[in-house]
Amino acid sequence: MFFLTTAIDYTNGSPHIGHAYEKVLADVIARYHRLTGEEVYFLTGVDQHGQKVQQTAEKEGVSPEEFVKRTTGKFSRLWTKLGVEYDGWAETTDVRHKACVQSILSNLYTKDQIYRKSYKGHYSVRQEQFLTDRDRDATGNFGPEWGEVTEIEEENYYFKLSEHTDWLKSFLEGPLETILPAFRKTELLNAIDRNTGTDLCISRPKERLRWGIEIPFDANFVTYVWFDALINYISFIGFTPDSSLPVFDDVWTDRPVHIIGKDIMVPAHGIYWFAILHALGFTDEKMPQLLVHGWWNIRGEKMSKSLGNIVDPDQLADTFGTEALRYYLVRDIHTGKDSDFDLDRLVMLYNTELANELGNLCNRALNMSQRFTDGIISPGGPLTADDTNLQQSLIDTTAAYRKAMDNHEISQGLEALNRHVVHCNQYAERMKPWELNKNLQSKDRLATVLHHLAESVAHCAVLLSPILPGAAVKLASQLNLATLSKLKLDDLKWGLIPLHHEINPPTPVFPRIEVKAVEET
């Protein structure tokens, strides 16, 4: 089973473009793996506990329960809108999750992995947090932004993180590929070196924070949000068996992939999570891989002069359509790196690659079949070098696409696909089916050419389906090939279209986005 997760989003506000990116990326990867024939379990959800939620709820005069219910809806509705299809949904206030966290805490407590100790430090009442030396200003004092700072002593529970750092270092330096892309590994190893000898405080006294999971062996404390949140990756697939959840061993069969942003690799996932799993007895071969993605930077004023200032993914989907947004989010960023979010580029990439190249190819190919051969696709006469070259291009493209997608490099996969689209347009230009149609003697040749184009459209529809499921369905429908959506990658061999198959009349699948129309919205 291919088990894939995203970070669970903190329900303290509305989803932004970065949240949307991560979920779309995960959805594309999940759909791709389904296309390869693998069994997939895709888990995503929301993180609902913690101080920030408690504070914001208080500020708005509602209970934390009501507040998270409201914000959670914003996330789940957006994923539906964007076509993000997950198998499991994690909410950390779920009783099943609470039970699992508490059972893990008890387990680790029994195994002497959790202990109680007192900590003395500078505490900011206004910010409700302990301060460290890094929070001091240039003069070595705590600035006015912290309000009243007092030195207090507090008892808390600690997880023996330090007992696992030696293992973690050797594990990361070992042969198993764990951090993707690889350049992030150095950063993590450095962080571990700095961390050596420090344990992790996993409790918060209830006087300060009530919105959390109670520590099972001490009712005066709740669980630190990160310890709570990370456990969602196992609690919602039945780590603590529950009839309403999957069977854990069926889902976590080998190495899951956690998709996370670069901001939460250190320390949460790269250190805490690996240490927790290690403490729970997970072997190296079962340790997750972290797919660490970059950020979308918003390019300030330059960004939206011509199009209006929209960064809310919900609104973007309304304005440009979910397929255009999905395409842009995985097309204009190389997985792992940062990119600038730019509406002009969204429109440009959609219009160029989807409307002009792919969409127009499909439209002209199917339209010619409709007009010249009554919508019937037949193999025609003997093949020429041009035909076999096109078939070879399709084989090469599929191979390059698979290689890129296996490495989670969606943009490269799409580049491969686009190369074949260009090849097809060039082919059409050289073969000139509109000329062939004028001469009765070349009817066989015409059929062959149109067959090659239609066959290419069918292949492209399948290859595109993880990224743009909606467009794939439309293309399949225009080809009158409902079976297309059931195909796996290995089925992609020449001959998807049956002999003398009749297609439906085409309509543009990717209508151009007109900037003028956008400006009016």
Add this chain to the structure above:
RNA sequence: CGCGGGAUGGAGUAGUCAGGUAACUCGUCAGGCUCAUAACCUGAAGAUCGUAGGUUCAAAUCCUGCUCCCGCAACCA
């Protein structure tokens, strides 16, 4: 010397791990085609690959110094 990433034609990026003709998209200019969503195709101009050195027959790519940009720096969800 805190850590990591980045600097490549007008714009945005790939290529750097495994040195060997500088690639792609947009934009610009010129042509062609007419099946198609004013789409498609062909050609051209435009880069001494941040900077100064070094290694090499050969450096965008390896090594060293420097400059500038971005993010992070761990009870701060």
